[in-house]
Amino acid sequence: MSVLTLASTPEDAEALRGAEAHRARLAGELAARVAMLLEAVNRDPSAADRIHAGLVSFCDRALLPHAAAVEATLYPAAHGMPEVRLLIESLIGEHRCLAALVDTLRAAPRPADAAADARAVQVLFEEHVAKENGLVLPLLAMSPDVSLAALLADMHRRLAQDTEDSSDHNSEEGQDMRDGQTMETGGCGGVCGCGGAEETAEPELDVREVPHALRHATVFGALDAVPAGSAMVLIAPHDPLPLLAQIEQRSPGRFAVEYLERGPETWRLRLSHR
Incomplete structure (x- = not known):
């Protein structure tokens, strides 16, 4: 089922989806990452320390x-709209809380505290994100006086x-982690048999409560956190064949798929990062 996107221009509609x-x-x-930390706390304190750092x-x-x-x-443009002015001020406060x-x-001194x-x-x-996606971004996209596409280009x-x-100051911290090739795990990731990595927990991602339009992007983000030699368990309401095809297209040969449960109401798959 297609999702209707309301925007003042086609460019803003595309920018909103992106x-x-x-x-x-x-x-x-x-x-x-949080799921891996929670599962590692009671199983492997040394792994929990590395996951915490990551x-x-x-x-x-x-x-x-x-x-x-x-x-x-985005916020300065949205703050000029009376209907979301107070919301923007509260979102700025949430940024302070997040920091x-x-x-x-x-x-945090211990893995349990972390x-x-x-x-x-x-949380x-x-x-x-729910407030930004549900209220702020759609209002900016629908406003004929605002170019959401231009604002997002400036943001990027x-x-x-x-x-x-950051790379100029510290090339290690400037590394792009989204290619999934290296993570803060130490050793070789356990792929060469040298014992350089210890057992890591397998996080579970249940996408049944994630809005359908955002499920694939959510899975891609979660897979970006899975180190080589580790795996993630995906829980879905149907056989996610289109998603698996997109994962393979996005990262050819990187993830092996094993079905743990095949319906009729729940599908569970282990996605192992080779």
């Missing part, structure tokens, strides 16, 4: 820069510049 998908990928990767790195290089770029580009929660997560803080970051970010330029600046 912005929603980008946020879904961020939320998906965050959810997967989660903080993801927040620093993705979530917080994204929030800053949105606040600098404070990430600082708390960074300073797990609780990570879950708080996840806040998901609620925040800022993000690209931030990434370039």
Whole structure:
């Protein structure tokens, strides 16, 4: 079923869909990283420490820069609309809360403390994204006086510049993690048999409650958090053959698929990062 997108121009309609998908990928990767941390806390403290460090790195290089770029580009335009002015002010406050929660997560002394803080970051970010996707972005897209496409282009330029600046100061932190080739796991990822990586938990991503239009982007984001040699369990309401085809097209040969359950109401698949 196609999804109706209301916008003042075709360019803004396309920009709206892209912005929603980008946020879904961020939320998906965050959810997967938090799930890996929660499952590792009681199984492997050393793995939990590494996953904790990777989660903080993801927040620093993705979530917080994204929030800053949105606040600098989209929010000023939306703040001029009386119907969302108070909402924008509250969203700016949520950015401050998100930054404070990430600082708390960074300073967590034990994996159990980090797990609780990570879950708080996840809940806040998901609620925040729901408000942006459900209210702010559609209003900007429908306004004939605003070019959402231009605002988003400016936002992505800022993000690209931030990434370039970060790379100049610290090339390790500027590494693009979304190719899924290296993660903060140490060793070789366990693929060469040298014992360089310990057992890691397999996070589960249940997309049955994710809006249909955002499911694929959410899965892509979650897969970006799965290190080589590890796996993620996907729970879906149907056999996700189109999604699997897109995963293969996006990352040829990278993920092996194993069906753990085949309906009739629930499909469970293990997606292993080779």
